[in-house]
Amino acid sequence: MVCPALLLQSFIWFSLMSTGVQYEVSHIVSSMCVVRQSTVLIPCKYDGYGFGKQVSSAEWLHEKAAKQKLSVSQDSAFAGRVEFMTDSGNCSLVLRDVRVSDAGIFSFMLTDDSGHNWTNTQGVRLEVTDVEVEVKTQSDVVMEGDWIFFSCGSCIPSMTVPTYTWRKDGHLHSQHYGNNMLDVESVMLEDGGLYLCIISGHEGLNSTQVNITVRPGGPPKSVSVSVSGSAVIVSGDSVTLSCSSDSNPPAVNFTWLKETQSSAVGSGQSFSALDSGRYYCEAENKYGSQRSESVSVTNKDEESSSSWIMFTAGITAAAFVASVILIVSIWLLIRRKRVTRSEEKNHRGRCKTVESSEDPYMTLDPKSRCSEYDTLDNIKRSWVNADSPEDEDSAYYNIKE
Ligand SMILES: *[C@@H]1O[C@H](CO)[C@@H](O)[C@H](O)[C@H]1NC(C)=O
Ligand SMILES: *[C@@H]1O[C@H](CO)[C@@H](O)[C@H](O)[C@H]1NC(C)=O
Ligand SMILES: *[C@@H]1O[C@H](CO)[C@@H](O)[C@H](O)[C@H]1NC(C)=O
Numbered sequence: 141m142v143c144p145a146l147l148l149q150s151f152i153w154f155s156l157m158s159t160g161v162q163y164e165v166s167h168i169v170s171s172m173c174v175v176r177q178s179t180v181l182i183p184c185k186y187d188g189y190g191f192g193k194q195v196s197s198a199e200w201l202h203e204k205a206a207k208q209k210l211s212v213s214q215d216s217a218f219a220g221r222v223e224f225m226t227d228s229g230n231c232s233l234v235l236r237d238v239r240v241s242d243a244g245i246f247s248f249m250l251t252d253d254s255g256h257n258w259t260n261t262q263g264v265r266l267e268v269t270d271v272e273v274e275v276k277t278q279s280d281v282v283m284e285g286d287w288i289f290f291s292c293g294s295c296i297p298s299m300t301v302p303t304y305t306w307r308k309d310g311h312l313h314s315q316h317y318g319n320n321m322l323d324v325e326s327v328m329l330e331d332g333g334l335y336l337c338i339i340s341g342h343e344g345l346n347s348t349q350v351n352i353t354v355r356p357g358g359p360p361k362s363v364s365v366s367v368s369g370s371a372v373i374v375s376g377d378s379v380t381l382s383c384s385s386d387s388n389p390p391a392v393n394f395t396w397l398k399e400t401q402s403s404a405v406g407s408g409q410s411f412s413a414l415d416s417g418r419y420y421c422e423a424e425n426k427y428g429s430q431r432s433e434s435v436s437v438t439n440k441d442e443e444s445s446s447s448w449i450m451f452t453a454g455i456t457a458a459a460f461v462a463s464v465i466l467i468v469s470i471w472l473l474i475r476r477k478r479v480t481r482s483e484e485k486n487h488r489g490r491c492k493t494v495e496s497s498e499d500p501y502m503t504l505d506p507k508s509r510c511s512e513y514d515t516l517d518n519i520k521r522s523w524v525n526a527d528s529p530e531d532e533d534s535a536y537y538n539i540k541e
């Protein structure tokens with residue numbers, strides 16, 4: 141029986157025998173950044189394994205566009221600017237006076253005497269940066285309180301980490317080691333001016349100047365209060381309110397006020413409301429202040445106790461009204477009984493008794509009634525007289541016509 145491992149080993153050995161020397165090309169790095177006009181060394185080494193075939197030729201290829209590889213020795217664009225050796229496994233490429241058009245993928249390729257090519261498929265991606273100031277701002281018009289983001293060049297050189305020097309209006313502004321960015325988080329009026337950058341080791345290449353104009357801001361705008369969660373205080377907890385505004389420059393002071401209270405109840409961008417009421421905030425910067433609409437905070441405990449008070453008050457009031465009605469009714473009933481009895485005495489003989497009337501229609505005649513009915517009749521008449529009789533008549537005529 142043949143061992144599979146032994147089979148594999150024999151296969152590798154036979155492969156090596158048939159292909160001769162195996163070469164391995166490595167570049168240490170996969171990408172590099174270089175400053176325009178500088179000199180770059182693209183590292184490269186190769187190792188040969190096995191025996192037999194020898195290197196017949198070596199070449200550096202430049203791939204500018206995909207699948208378009210050109211030998212640097214044959215490309216006139218690189219004439220006089222490239223240099224490399226192939227002995228002792230050092231295949232590093234020296235490229236002088238780098239141009240922006242040099243950007244692309246560089247790879248080393250060996251050809252052995254049997255015509256087989258050996259290369260590193262990944263190669264080294266070369267990025268070329270100019271010393272240029274790029275500016276990113278919040279908006280086209282830089283306003284007080286906006287942010288500005290400057291960058292010096294498109295990438296940071298890989299050969300030696302440089303120091304970036306920023307100059308504003310001809311004076312030193314700041315220096316940053318290994319960082320090509322300059323962040324101005326909240327721009328002030330005095331931040332306006334002419335900016336340029338210098339990369340250490342490349343002092344001969346000053347960047348172009350960028351003119352920044354900062355427009356003055358104004359008092360806070362769109363001040364509003366937001367409530368985190370619900371605006372209801374539950375069992376002694378507080379409600380967190382926060383104040384926001386759209387301000388240039390940003391609001392520095394936040395004051396919390398409560399309707400019905402003349403003095404401030406708090407400060408800071410957020411506030412914990414412990415009592416119910418209507419709250420609002422006031423945002424202030426150096427140009428002035430603006431207040432928000434108020435928000436209502438309620439207290440669940442207060443609410444339930446107040447509704448209990450209301451309920452009790454309601455019950456009490458209802459009971460009181462009911463007892464008053466009862467007392468009055470009883471009093472009226474007693475009084476009526478008394479009156480009826482005395483009336484019976486007083487009016488006997490004075491009233492024409494209805495029962496005595498033979499004609500039932502006589503009951504309709506007021507004269508057949510008691511003096512009390514006469515009084516009512518008089519009141520009724522005076523009411524009619526009080527109304528203007530002419531009007532009544534004309535109204536009557538109008539209806540008739
Ligand atoms: C490889 O060669 C370059 C010049 O072609 C030289 O600058 C570099 O130091 C060499 N590297 C080594 C490790 O010898
Ligand atoms: C090796 O590369 C050269 C140059 O690019 C090419 O002409 C040749 O056909 C390649 N050989 C093989 C075996 O791929
Ligand atoms: C670059 O700027 C520095 C400082 O502003 C100045 O001293 C230097 O002469 C300038 N170099 C060039 C080439 O303009």
Ligand SMILES: *[C@@H]1O[C@H](CO)[C@@H](O)[C@H](O)[C@H]1NC(C)=O
Pocket residue numbers: 334351352353
């Ligand atoms: C920068 O811009 C402002 C406003 O656009 C202008 O007044 C000023 O003269 C400019 N400065 C330079 C040096 O160009």
Ligand SMILES: *[C@@H]1O[C@H](CO)[C@@H](O)[C@H](O)[C@H]1NC(C)=O
Pocket residue numbers: 392393424425426
């Ligand atoms: C912010 O409040 C402090 C203290 O009340 C005050 O001294 C300062 O002037 C205020 N700032 C602005 C811009 O109003």
